[in-house]
Amino acid sequence: MDSVERMDLIVARLREEGEVTVVELAETTGHSEMTVRRDLDHLAGQGVLRRVRGGAVSLLPRGQEPPYAIRERQAPDAKRRIAEAVGELIGDGQAVLLDSGTTTLQVARELAERHITVMPLSLQVAQVLSDGRTARLLMAGGEVRVGELSLIGPLAEASLNAVRFDTAVLGCCGLSVAEGVTAYDLGDVAIKRAAMRSARRVVLAADSTKLAQVAMGYVCPVGDIDVLVTDTDAPDEAVAAISAAGVVVQCV
Amino acid sequence: MDSVERMDLIVARLREEGEVTVVELAETTGHSEMTVRRDLDHLAGQGVLRRVRGGAVSLLPRGQEPPYAIRERQAPDAKRRIAEAVGELIGDGQAVLLDSGTTTLQVARELAERHITVMPLSLQVAQVLSDGRTARLLMAGGEVRVGELSLIGPLAEASLNAVRFDTAVLGCCGLSVAEGVTAYDLGDVAIKRAAMRSARRVVLAADSTKLAQVAMGYVCPVGDIDVLVTDTDAPDEAVAAISAAGVVVQCV
DNA sequence: CAATTCAAACACAGAAGATGTTCATTAGAT
DNA sequence: ATCTAATGAACATCTTCTGTGTTTGAATTG
Numbered sequence: 056m057d058s059v060e061r062m063d064l065i066v067a068r069l070r071e072e073g074e075v076t077v078v079e080l081a082e083t084t085g086h087s088e089m090t091v092r093r094d095l096d097h098l099a100g101q102g103v104l105r106r107v108r109g110g111a112v113s114l115l116p117r118g119q120e121p122p123y124a125i126r127e128r129q130a131p132d133a134k135r136r137i138a139e140a141v142g143e144l145i146g147d148g149q150a151v152l153l154d155s156g157t158t159t160l161q162v163a164r165e166l167a168e169r170h171i172t173v174m175p176l177s178l179q180v181a182q183v184l185s186d187g188r189t190a191r192l193l194m195a196g197g198e199v200r201v202g203e204l205s206l207i208g209p210l211a212e213a214s215l216n217a218v219r220f221d222t223a224v225l226g227c228c229g230l231s232v233a234e235g236v237t238a239y240d241l242g243d244v245a246i247k248r249a250a251m252r253s254a255r256r257v258v259l260a261a262d263s264t265k266l267a268q269v270a271m272g273y274v275c276p277v278g279d280i281d282v283l284v285t286d287t288d289a290p291d292e293a294v295a296a297i298s299a300a301g302v303v304v305q306c307v
Numbered sequence: 308m309d310s311v312e313r314m315d316l317i318v319a320r321l322r323e324e325g326e327v328t329v330v331e332l333a334e335t336t337g338h339s340e341m342t343v344r345r346d347l348d349h350l351a352g353q354g355v356l357r358r359v360r361g362g363a364v365s366l367l368p369r370g371q372e373p374p375y376a377i378r379e380r381q382a383p384d385a386k387r388r389i390a391e392a393v394g395e396l397i398g399d400g401q402a403v404l405l406d407s408g409t410t411t412l413q414v415a416r417e418l419a420e421r422h423i424t425v426m427p428l429s430l431q432v433a434q435v436l437s438d439g440r441t442a443r444l445l446m447a448g449g450e451v452r453v454g455e456l457s458l459i460g461p462l463a464e465a466s467l468n469a470v471r472f473d474t475a476v477l478g479c480c481g482l483s484v485a486e487g488v489t490a491y492d493l494g495d496v497a498i499k500r501a502a503m504r505s506a507r508r509v510v511l512a513a514d515s516t517k518l519a520q521v522a523m524g525y526v527c528p529v530g531d532i533d534v535l536v537t538d539t540d541a542p543d544e545a546v547a548a549i550s551a552a553g554v555v556v557q558c559v
Numbered sequence: 560c561a562a563t564t565c566a567a568a569c570a571c572a573g574a575a576g577a578t579g580t581t582c583a584t585t586a587g588a589t
Numbered sequence: 590a591t592c593t594a595a596t597g598a599a600c601a602t603c604t605t606c607t608g609t610g611t612t613t614g615a616a617t618t619g
Contacts, residue, residue: 058608077564087610092565100440108564108617178437178446181430188453194430196448196466201440210466214448217462310577329595339579344596360586360595 056084059128061094066125069104069113076110102202120228120239120270122202127157133262133286138162140284140307141224141260145171149221152250153180155205155243156226158260166190174218176211176246178204193218200242207242215249223254228270230261232277232296237270244272251279258282263289277302308336311380313346318377321356321365328362354454372480372491372522374454379409385514385538390414392536392559393476393512399423401473404502405432407457407495408478410512418442426470428463428498430456445470452494459494467501475506480522482513484529484548489522496524503531510534515541529554 056064061084068075077095081088095111098104101122104111115121138161145151147170153159155177163180166173167187174193175181184190197211206214225247229237236259238244251257259280266289278300285294287306298304308316313336320327329347333340347363350356353376356363367373390413397403399422405411407429415432418425419439426445427433436442449463458466477499481489488511490496503509511532518541530552537546539558550556 088564089566089611090609093609178430178433181451182434185430185451185453185456192451192453193462194446194448194451194458196446196462196469199433199437199444199446201437201444204437206446210445210448210469213465213469214462217448217465340595341580341597342578345578 056086058094061086061091062098062124063128065094065098065111066103066115066121069111069115072113074107074110074112075104078109080110123157123204127160129157130262130264130286133288134158134161136307137260137262137284137286138165140305141258142166142169144258144282144284145169145222145224147171150174150218152176152215152218152220152223152254153184154223154225154247154250155180155203158262159224159226162224162260174214174220176206176250178206197246198242200240203240205240205243205246207240207246211246212249215246215253218253220254222256222258223250224258224260225250227259227261227265227274228272229268230259230265230277230283230297231267231269231293232300234269234273235276236274236280237268238272238274239270241272244274247274251275256281258284260284262286266290266293276300308338310346313338313343314350315380317346317350317363318355318367318373321363321367326359326362326364327356330361332362375409375456379412381409382514382516382538385540386410386413388559389512389514389536389538390417392557393510394418394421396510396534396536397421397423397474397476402426402471404428404467404470404472404475404506405436406475406477406499406502407432407455410514411476411478414476414512426466426472428458428502430458449498450494452492455492457492457495457498459492459498463498464501467498467505470505472506474508474510475502476510476512477502479511479513479517479526481520482511482517482529482535482549483519483521483545484552486521486525487528488526488532489520490524490526491522493524496526499526503527508533510536512536514538518542518545528552 077088077091080091095106099106101124103122104114141162142165150172153173153175160180163183167184168189170189172191173184174195176195184192195206195211195214197206198208227236228239257280263286277297280302282303284305289306294304329340329343332343351358353374355374356366393414394417402424405425405427412432415435419436420441422441424443425436426447428447436444447458447463447466449458450460479488480491509532515538529549532554534555536557541558546556
């Protein structure tokens with residue numbers, strides 16, 4: 056059991072029990088208590104839990120978004136395929152708006168070596184794109200959400216209002232015909248809306264697990280999306296319903 | 308001779324001769340030709356040189372700014388001391404504007420664990436601050452200069468106009484009473500000016516090597532600076548002249 | 560005050576990176 | 590067109606880093 060598996064186990068335990076103990080985790084994982092403590096300290100640094108004597112308590116209230124480092128490990132294959140498909144939707148020279156999130160981060164990796172103009176809505180996405188050194192980077196301003204590194208607030212909206220894009224690539228937390236497109240953070244919601252206003256075409260990149268979920272913040276009805284790229288695990292009836300709303304659905 | 312020394316040697320040769328050969332470098336450094344080639348490829352990736360058969364030619368025209376990776380190794384001790392002193396000038400809870408550059412990057416490392424509000428004018432500085440997770444990060448928008456990762460252009464100016472700061476911590480490329488504060492890139496110059504307009508107090512962080520230099524872009528007269536933090540190698544007459552212009556000079 | 564937990568320090572193993580060597584391929588010179 | 594030197598890929602070796610466990614003394618809690 057390597058460090059990644061251990062972390063996943065700890066997070067799973069925290070979700071079920073709300074708290075964990077060092078001794079119990081050491082037995083379960085088969086590693087020393089010192090190693091468990093180091094794992095817990097690491098997760099504490101990500102804001103996942105709070106250390107207490109003998110163990111840790113969860114900082115993940117139900118109904119709230121799991122932290123970045125956790126989400127990045129969810130459905131990585133699907134996200135990679137989706138990112139690849141989104142990359143093919145973007146032509147060279149286009150101006151692209153790239154949302155924050157783990158799926159769009161993967162899209163950024165796909166676009167990093169392309170010759171396009173990109174405005175990322177996340178510091179992490181910006182990092183990936185600047186490493187590529189070929190894309191023209193137009194940074195959005197805004198307040199940086201700690202942990203997420205997404206950009207929100209009036210400065211971010213002002214940045215979006217100042218530019219027009221060929222394509223906006225958005226992520227989301229939940230998606231259904233009944234409930235529309237939803238996200239956890241209300242600040243992010245406002246930005247997604249502004250992003251849609253600034254782009255001629257809106258592409259939503261969402262793996263199939265999102266189709267079953269509804270988050271607190273309402274972004275827009277499904278029909279406002281132009282293209283949805285998801286994976287082949289998406290249930291047929293959901294895909295049919297979303298298509299019926301006028302969305303081009305692509306399953307990869 | 309480790310890889311850092313080799314790179315420095317290669318850059319020095321490029322500055323003197325304008326070009327280098329693989330064979331000669333292999334002899335001088337005492338390493339294999341393959342290693343030299345890998346070094347050259349690495350520097351080519353940073354935009355320092357262009358590979359040609361048998362060697363490489365410089366991409367560093369005189370009068371232009373050396374690339375980031377090179378500057379970061381210049382006077383690192385002085386920069387650290389300066390950064391520490393600048394950190395002491397910043398009180399908790401303040402709103403701080405942080406310029407791009409290698410000296411201000413060091414300042415960012417100093418401020419990363421503080422509880423302040425910071426607007427960085429560089430992606431790299433933003434990266435450092437977001438790692439700290441204590442500072443409130445207000446990202447400036449703007450076009451990202453490739454290689455430098457500094458933010459320039461109208462979006463950046465708009466971000467600066469939208470906020471007011473207690474302190475602006477600026478870097479520069481050249482500084483003298485006769486020629487004022489100067490920088491290489493004209494885009495950066497405009498941003499530095501806007502930054503000064505948005506801050507009650509302007510702190511310039513510049514190691515003593517900057518006192519002898521003049522760059523192309525004129526930012527402002529020396530007297531517009533409130534505090535200059537430099538190192539103890541600064542010549543006394545220069546310090547006296549700058550003080551006479553009404554600047555509080557601190558040598559560390 | 561006693562029992563437990565913790566964190567710093569050191570030791571060790573496996574992983575990752577850097578370097579050198581060999582060799583087939585390629586670019587440039589003749 | 591042919592030859593020579595340069596190149597980059599592939600592999601082997603060595604070094605450095607990172608992750609882990611153990612020990613030990615300090616800190617916390619009941």
